[in-house]
């Protein structure tokens with residue numbers, strides 16, 4: 001399997017290892033498989049554990065790579081926590097047969113990004129070991145959750161260090177703690193600016209050949225193909241398990257920011273998994289819904305919202321999605337996207353808690369808002385799965401005042417919160433970052 005740039009043809013082809021270590025293609029495009037392999041569904045046993053599903057599903061992407069023999073090991077390391085599917089009861093106590101929630105928050109930092117980060121860390125460290133490469137510096141720009149997941153996944157991994165760039169004052173206190181509590185091989189930098197500044201800094205760093213070679217820079221953002229591959233696994237597993245039990249495919253509603261999670265779902269669907277409709281739920285950053293509606297791609301600066309990990313005005317993975325499914329016209333036949341205001345997020349959190357007794361994080365609440373606003377017949381005629389992307393306890397300062405009661409902290413998170421934090425604050429300039437390396 002070769003990987004090519006979204007902006008070039010076969011002449012840009014590289015091996016999987018090179019695509020992962022490089023992050024982005026030299027022409028500025030994003031790496032995608034030269035040909036998306038159909039999933040061999042017969043090889044995936046019904047109700048197989050998630051690491052076994054991962055192994056079978058991802059094998060074709062590793063075909064011919066120096067990592068082929070390591071894939072099983074990588075899957076075991078990365079998928080060491082579950083992604084359970086739960087049904088929800090209706091307000092009258094009856095089980096809602098048409099709705100399940102895919103809980104993606106059982107990893108070390110209680111958000112779905114743990115899947116991608118752990119898989120990437122395991123893969124990169126195999127590559128470095130096998131190649132005898134010098135220490136790699138992983139640069140990660142984060143609007144909140146990415147950095148914590150990446151730092152947790154790479155912490156104390158030999159041959160690696162991580163530079164986390166996060167927007168000062170734009171992440172929740174608990175999120176910030178998870179970005180800054182590591183020490184050892186993790187460098188945490190608060191950037192005076194917004195997420196887009198952090199992302200721009202990361203891009204400039206990679207474009208700077210001197211720094212890039214000197215520090216052996218690698219990317220761990222959701223643009224890295226090594227993050228996307230594992231994210232398709234939970235869509236595959238849940239859609240297959242549901243189909244085995246009920247003989248039907250599932251529709252998904254995915255809270256969306258930089259479009260990494262939802263794109264992985266699109267991949268799974270395209271590969272032949274029993275996935276019906278895909279709906280993207282965005283916050284007030286509405287570049288994607290506007291694009292589908294108006295047909296013109298207009299990236300903008302990001303707006304700060306309550307669902308801060310989705311505050312992205314220029315979602316990077318749009319380039320991959322358009323490559324996969326075409327431009328606005330075609331794309332709008334393939335999926336829908338809805339934007340949810342902060343006010344609606346707040347009301348949704350309150351209502352879900354009042355009616356169903358469950359507190360959702362602001363990101364997951366955008367997907368619930370979209371689901372509850374679907375026409376009744378759409379909700380009744382299909383099986384819907386909402387991707388719950390983070391545990392509400394990560395966003396306690398938003399959720400607790402709304403529901404008026406404390407949220408129990410999951411054990412992993414409680415453990416991290418006891419570690420002391422430390423970080424530097426910098427101007428949004430590439431020189432300042434380089435001086436910290």
Ligand SMILES: *Cc1c(COP(=O)(O)O)cnc(C)c1O
Nearest residue numbers: 145257258259260261363389390
């Ligand atoms: C990152 C994140 C999202 C958005 O995912 P993308 O892959 O960037 O679209 C949604 N919810 C939470 C909790 C996140 O951390």
